[in-house]
Amino acid sequence: MRSVLLFALVSYAACITCPTGFTAVNDQKCLRVFANKLKHLEAETDCSYLGGTLVTIKTAIDNRGVATLAANAGASQVWIGMFCYATGNSTTCYHDDNSGTLTYKSFAAGNPQIDGNGGCVYMSTASKTSGQWFSAPCQVIGMPFVCEVPPTISDPICKRNYNGYCYMPSHELKTDTVNTDFQTAQGICQSFGGNLASIHSKPEIDYVKAIYRSSGVTRLRLGAQAFLPDTFDWVDGSNFDFDYTDPLATSSGDCLLMDLSSRVDNGLWSEVSCSDNEYFLCKRKLEGPTVASTSAPVSTVAATNAMGSTIAAVNPKFQRALPHRQELLDFSNCNTTLYMAPGVITSFGYPNTKPPVTYCTWNLATLGPYRIGVYFTDFSVYNPVYVYDENGNLIRSGAYNLNPFSVLGTSNIVTVTHDSRYDAAYDYHGFSATILPF
Numbered sequence: 047m048r049s050v051l052l053f054a055l056v057s058y059a060a061c062i063t064c065p066t067g068f069t070a071v072n073d074q075k076c077l078r079v080f081a082n083k084l085k086h087l088e089a090e091t092d093c094s095y096l097g098g099t100l101v102t103i104k105t106a107i108d109n110r111g112v113a114t115l116a117a118n119a120g121a122s123q124v125w126i127g128m129f130c131y132a133t134g135n136s137t138t139c140y141h142d143d144n145s146g147t148l149t150y151k152s153f154a155a156g157n158p159q160i161d162g163n164g165g166c167v168y169m170s171t172a173s174k175t176s177g178q179w180f181s182a183p184c185q186v187i188g189m190p191f192v193c194e195v196p197p198t199i200s201d202p203i204c205k206r207n208y209n210g211y212c213y214m215p216s217h218e219l220k221t222d223t224v225n226t227d228f229q230t231a232q233g234i235c236q237s238f239g240g241n242l243a244s245i246h247s248k249p250e251i252d253y254v255k256a257i258y259r260s261s262g263v264t265r266l267r268l269g270a271q272a273f274l275p276d277t278f279d280w281v282d283g284s285n286f287d288f289d290y291t292d293p294l295a296t297s298s299g300d301c302l303l304m305d306l307s308s309r310v311d312n313g314l315w316s317e318v319s320c321s322d323n324e325y326f327l328c329k330r331k332l333e334g335p336t337v338a339s340t341s342a343p344v345s346t347v348a349a350t351n352a353m354g355s356t357i358a359a360v361n362p363k364f365q366r367a368l369p370h371r372q373e374l375l376d377f378s379n380c381n382t383t384l385y386m387a388p389g390v391i392t393s394f395g396y397p398n399t400k401p402p403v404t405y406c407t408w409n410l411a412t413l414g415p416y417r418i419g420v421y422f423t424d425f426s427v428y429n430p431v432y433v434y435d436e437n438g439n440l441i442r443s444g445a446y447n448l449n450p451f452s453v454l455g456t457s458n459i460v461t462v463t464h465d466s467r468y469d470a471a472y473d474y475h476g477f478s479a480t481i482l483p484f
């Protein structure tokens with residue numbers, strides 16, 4: 047009786063499969079140590095090419111597992127996947143995988159210590175401090191790092207295997223038709239056992255970008271079709287639970303295209319006609335034991351800001367149903383301690399055409415793996431709006447009536463300020479900006 051039970055436990059525990067190059071740790075996580083020394087954002091970028099982030103640690107068992115793995119690879123310090131926004135207060139530390147604030151912590155005394163250090167965190171594996179976490183300046187210090195990707199299902203014939211799916215770009219398929227219209231592309235994908243690809247998280251965006259990195263393809267058709275204007279469904283039947291639509295896109299159409307051009311914030315989506323010929327990506331579900339749901343990459347759609355309210359899952363571009371001219375309601379997020387992307391900020395009182403007089407600061411942030419983009423979709427101010435990087439250096443200022451424009455942060459934090467004292471007096475109506483990670 048006892049041996050049967052033991053056997054059942056062992057075979058259950060041994061069920062996760064990791065992509066090539068990754069090691070299963072605690073039969074739960076797929077991890078890989080990179081021994082080269084990189085600055086934090088460079089390390090995150092390397093992980094993102096594999097569809098992952100720096101490792102997220104949520105239990106003492108995982109913490110020991112990561113320490114052992116890193117120590118065995120000869121690394122005495124490794125970047126880990128979290129970012130802290132305030133000194134001495136680990137309630138402001140967020141996991142890279144969008145699962146929110148920490149439930150388990152292993153900070154050394156006096157940490158996190160942001161001032162003079164920065165919000166990035168590394169783990170020591172040196173004997174006296176093994177498993178302890180320390181703050182370090184993100185853009186100054188280079189060190190080895192540990193990447194984490196979701197477990198998957200093994201499939202010997204699949205070349206691009208990620209998170210339980212096989213990704214098949216049209217230019218790698220055994221077909222003569224590499225760019226075509228939506229219906230033909232979907233038919234080809236079905237003949238290979240899949241569908242045109244749906245996308246459900248920022249790590250998945252990054253994985254798809256990496257597939258096309260040196261392909262020369264700059265536009266990619268996705269498997270989405272509009273059933274109402276600006277309202278899309280995925281053709282594979284999955285939920286439209288993540289939206290990465292370009293807030294500044296002006297095109298319209300009943301299909302979606304992913305931008306793979308050389309712009310820094312590529313990967314964003316815009317509308318195109320379904321009948322245009324485009325390169326496409328097929329995605330086939332792999333058969334096998336279910337992937338542990340706790341390890342799936344979490345979508346970057348719903349983030350919780352520091353005030354504890356959850357931001358809706360739909361791209362703010364499509365959430366224009368603001369109450370009109372109701373004097374007492376304010377959706378500006380003016381003076382929020384920490385506002386996490388994705389979301390929308392506006393000038394105080396917007397869209398009231400007579401902006402109240404006040405001074406506002408917006409402290410905007412996104413998770414540690416990403417940089418933050420501020421996409422001004424409507425802009426009309428007398429005194430300038432200023433956008434600063436996390437060290438207080440001015441990135442950009444703008445005034446008067448401007449066409450929509452974006453300001454891309456140099457890290458995951460920016461501060462925006464505006465003094466609205468002359469806006470109403472000189473007939474300016476304020477601004478609205480969508481905040482996204484890129």
Ligand SMILES: *[C@@H]1O[C@H](CO)[C@@H](O)[C@H](O)[C@H]1NC(C)=O
Nearest residue numbers: 132134135136137138352383
């Ligand atoms: C830590 O930050 C949280 C949220 O910002 C706040 O509620 C709490 O009082 C802070 N704790 C300390 C010790 O500063």
Ligand SMILES: *[C@@H]1O[C@H](CO)[C@@H](O)[C@H](O)[C@H]1NC(C)=O
Nearest residue numbers: 380381394403404405406407
């Ligand atoms: C925002 O904070 C500034 C500086 O503390 C203050 O002067 C201003 O009144 C605040 N604005 C609003 C709308 O609360």
